[in-house]
Amino acid sequence: METKSVNIIDCPICGAKNALKIMTNELDIPYLGKVIETTMICDKCKYRKSDILPVEVKEPKRFILKICGEEDLNKRVIKSSTGYIKIPELGFEVKPGPASQGYISNVEGVLNRLEDSLKTLMNWVETDEEKKKAEEILKRIENIKNGEETATLIIEDPLGHSAIIGDGVKEEKLTEEEIKLLNSGSVFIMEK
Structure with missing residues (x-):
């Protein structure tokens, strides 16, 4: 099951109004389990950051x-x-x-x-x-x-x-x- 959301805020890097798009997806990935995939992109300064955040804690x-x-x-x-x-x-x-x-x-x-x-x-x-x-x-x-x-x-x-x-x-x-x-x-x- 995949859950998607998109939020738009002011960019904390360049200050541009309504320029930073934050996209999140909740995914179920084999071997990894449930994760939240987050991507941030600024339309103005082109700042970009992506990450995969696991929802579950597993064995070290x-x-x-x-x-x-x-x-x-x-x-x-x-x-x-x-x-x-x-x-x-x-x-x-x-x-x-x-x-x-x-x-x-x-x-x-x-x-x-x-x-x-x-x-x-x-x-x-x-x-x-x-x-x-x-x-x-x-x-x-x-x-x-x-x-x-x-x-x-x-x-x-x-x-x-x-x-x-x-x-x-x-x-x-x-x-x-x-x-x-x-x-x-x-x-x-x-x-x-």
Whole structure:
């Protein structure tokens, strides 16, 4: 069952009167359950934000997938706004923060998002060594997408709303200790 609503308000970003359209849909998504999908778009300044907010609390979970080839790149990924993403081989970890958004994609889409984030971070690096490290990670992401290198995609969600769906995905319940260790944050590259 799908419930839709649309509201129009003044944009808090640019101040334009009756310019921000807020569209919400209540959906029942397989593996995720009932969610509220929200999209905000300003006709004036083009501000845009989308999110998927789960209605139900589920069991805290960790999903682990060894990315070995093209078949793995096509596996479905549901990442809620409370989901953590890790690729230990690359030293990558994405922690949810206040502006974190949920999305539904596939493994290749997650790698593309990580690539885009890394390219943005490269604009802020201060040394040639940092730039070289970032370029090496970009090359490794490309190798993973081309099946020339393997990596492990881990998604942890203390509210149980994230998932990797497909054959070969290992699913584990998070312990109370593991849940406490998960902190809010942003994107960073861990030293290896």
